Amino acid sequence: MVKIAPSILSADFGRLAEQVSEAEEAGADWIHVDVMDGSFVPNITIGPAVTEAVRSATDLPIDVHLMIKNPDQHLSAFADAGADYLTVHQETCVHLHRTIDSIRGLGVKPGITLNPATPLKAIEDILSYVDLALVMSVNPGFGGQSFISSSTEKIKNLKNMIEQKGLKDLELEVDGGINLDTAAPAVSAGSTVLVAGSAIFGHPEGISEAIRHLRKAVTGEPV
Numbered sequence: 001m002v003k004i005a006p007s008i009l010s011a012d013f014g015r016l017a018e019q020v021s022e023a024e025e026a027g028a029d030w031i032h033v034d035v036m037d038g039s040f041v042p043n044i045t046i047g048p049a050v051t052e053a054v055r056s057a058t059d060l061p062i063d064v065h066l067m068i069k070n071p072d073q074h075l076s077a078f079a080d081a082g083a084d085y086l087t088v089h090q091e092t093c094v095h096l097h098r099t100i101d102s103i104r105g106l107g108v109k110p111g112i113t114l115n116p117a118t119p120l121k122a123i124e125d126i127l128s129y130v131d132l133a134l135v136m137s138v139n140p141g142f143g144g145q146s147f148i149s150s151s152t153e154k155i156k157n158l159k160n161m162i163e164q165k166g167l168k169d170l171e172l173e174v175d176g177g178i179n180l181d182t183a184a185p186a187v188s189a190g191s192t193v194l195v196a197g198s199a200i201f202g203h204p205e206g207i208s209e210a211i212r213h214l215r216k217a218v219t220g221e222p223v
């Protein structure tokens with residue numbers, strides 16, 4: 001079954017623990033934590049302290065997306081904070097293989113991601129060393145942006161690459177602009193994990209209804 005990973009970027013930070021619990025009770029599979037440094041991306045968000053607060057609020061796997069320069073300096077802090085997955089951007093890592101190796105050495109599952117304009121070729125050689133490959137379907141930095149339509153093709157191509165390499169357990173995650181219209185095409189293209197921020201935490205009927213609707217959109221059941 002496809003996994004749903006609510007991104008707390010769009011949560012009410014004043015009620016974060018409560019909202020994370022609500023997402024868990026509504027059937028979320030992972031919690032996605034967006035870390036931004038104001039340098040690699042224009043926005044500044046969450047660090048290890050908030051990640052630790054999320055860890056205390058849920059038993060779900062915590063999926064940390066590092067949108068920061070020099071990620072190597074901060075890997076152990078996020079591992080200590082309770083991250084289950086640590087995903088780095090190809091664009092931020094000069095020695096990507098070493099970074100992925102360090103993440104695994106900390107007992108955390110490594111993930112790789114890339115900006116919409118970066119070709120898949122740039123991550124092809126690292127795929128066999130990671131547990132997760134993330135296709136960014138918006139330019140990283142903010143929640144609430146529109147899904148870039150060419151991302152569907154990129155997901156398909158990545159899925160083919162993963163199949164050709166026989167990497168059966170590798171998760172193929174998609175992040176950015178996932179909603180009731182874009183979720184099903186992203187899953188048909190090969191995504192196994194859907195990140196959604198504004199579509200879940202900004203839903204007018206609340207978090208539980210949002211997750212229920214999203215689940216139905218991908219299983220094809222009427223809402």
Ligand code: DX5
Binds near residue numbers: 065140142143144197
């Ligand atoms: C964007 C972040 C996303 C973001 C998604 O840079 O990586 O995880 O929270 O938000 P939505 O689902 O609103 O596009």
Ligand code: ZN
Binds near residue numbers: 032033034175195
């Ligand atoms: Zn993200």
